[in-house]
Amino acid sequence: MSGGFDSNPFADPEISNPFQDPSVTQVRQAAPPGLEEYNPFTDGKPTPGGVAPKTAAPTLNTQPAIMKPTEEPPAYSQSQEQSGAAAELLRRQEELERKAAELDRREREMQSLSVSGGRKNNWPPLPEKFPVGPCFYQDITVDIPVEFQKTVKIMYYLWMFHTGTLLANLVGCLAWFCVDPSHGVDFGLSILWFLLFTPCSFVCWYRPLYGAFRSDSSFKFFAFFFVYICQFGVYVLQSIGIAGWGASGWISALTGLNHSVPVGIIMILIAALFTSLAVMSLIMFKKVHGMYRTTGASFEKAQQEFATGVMSNKTVQTAAANATTRAAQGAFKEQI
Template sequence: MCDFDSNPFADPDFSNPFQDPSVIQVTRSAPPGGLEEYNPFRHARTAGPGNAAKSTPAPSQNTQPAIMKPTEEPPAYSQPRNQDQARAQAELLRRQEELERKAAELDHRERELQSHGAAGRKNNWPPLPQMFPVGPCFYHDIAVDVPIEFQKTVKIMYNLWIFHAGTLFVNMFGCLAWFSVDGSHGVDFGLAILWFLLFTPCSFVCWYRPLYGAFRSDSSFRFFIFFFVYICQFGVHVLQAIGITGWGTCGWIAALTSLNSSIPVGIIMLLVAALFTALSVGSLIMFKKVHALYRTTGASFEKAQQEFATGVMSNKTVQTAAANAAASVASNAARGAFKPHP
């Protein structure tokens, strides 16, 4: 047991390992900061035999994470897909704005109807003074009755009707001037007055009011009435622009003829002929435009027939007449049945 209690470092034959020359050389060659701060990779590596020593570059101070950059552009098919998505989104936004606009329009029309009352709306056309013995005959308000997308077209047609009435009014003065220089054209002056008094109210009632009602209630039957009457009106405009002598219009033929009698009167009649020509061209353009809008509303001839049948059968006058006719037929049949045979 005494061998285990002895101190091996006290033996004079024991050699201290830290006193070894190789260890002392390594400790002396250590950096000044000590072994804790020693970095063996800071210095250049020992090159192998036959190779020169290579210096290791110092690391950069601004270290950033490595980011891989794409070496190729995204495929071409991804760009049209993004464009389609953008177009679809723009279309949805446009439809949303249109729905909001229509909702605002319906609210406005509802407020107008509530303020005036659907049954208590007073007629306001023609705008006659209160002291006039005859009152207005129609209710006319494009901003209230006609949807927003059709208001511009209806306003143009209303202005075209005003232009038509104004042209007929000027035509009277043209024929009067013609009659003043040539007494044989009194018939033209009389017919010019008749055309103004006849065509002005008839055109408003026969083609403008059906157009107004067609856009107001989306009525196929009223559209067909407008197309039928307006085609006839366009034919009358063409004849008035031609100006056949004795028909009561200052057209091109009548204006050129009047130049032989009086140049000032001929110039006036040429201006009237130009107005009739402009009226014909404007009527043709608006007819095509209204027909294009009519096709977008989904109207059809079958729908017009249904509206006509429904309107006729719901009319109280027609119902009363049908009931009276049925009653008379039944009474006649009963009399014939109970009549004694000879």
């Protein structure tokens, strides 16, 4: 029994190798040439008979494909908390710089007062030998807070432009009078407007504006607004140029152009100056009014300042004391 299990069945001469079977051998001989060289684990195709097998292409050491974006990635954006913190730091820095400039201004003001022994009038800048001295003290960098200095300077330059326009109007009316003697009234009124409006504009609207920004006075703000709106109306009338009103406006310029072309051109330029004054005055009026609203001024404060100023006036105090004394004396006499 054990001998049967230990025996090799392929050792029997009657049982031949199965791969040498005639049917298998016949199929192998009938296979297409090159099939026996085909390796299914390679990418190449079986090489037909009579053709030399292809050599494998050398393997290239290529880098892995990386997709490049068509647009640059957005810059790093801070979060809302970081942006708010940065804005708060900038605001505090600006506030500190403004306070430092204000302290520097006050320090320079104290130094100027200590050196000069008090404020001395310095405007208008007149020679020392001139018989009339300066009437006002003006120093924008010392008196006016930093945030308002630019506006006050612009208003000062606008007043200077106003004075130059009145002087040019005098010259234009003189030229008009030379080509047409019937307009002597315009020339005379132009002299009057120059002599009257130049100092009055400085005293009536520029100085109140200067004092309003210097001392944060509501009453001076209201005085400026009232006078300056009237000044704007005068600019409009002067730019129109009604004949006989002493202004080289558009109507007068067109009339003068009929008599003399050069004189008409001069008057047209002056009319353009008056128009520019009206436009710039309206713009600065709105700007000053916007600043006035941020200063905390009000009509009630203006009334209180006016009442305080009136009662602190020595003349008013003397008059009130005299009136009170007379009333007391009259009442005493009536009782007697």
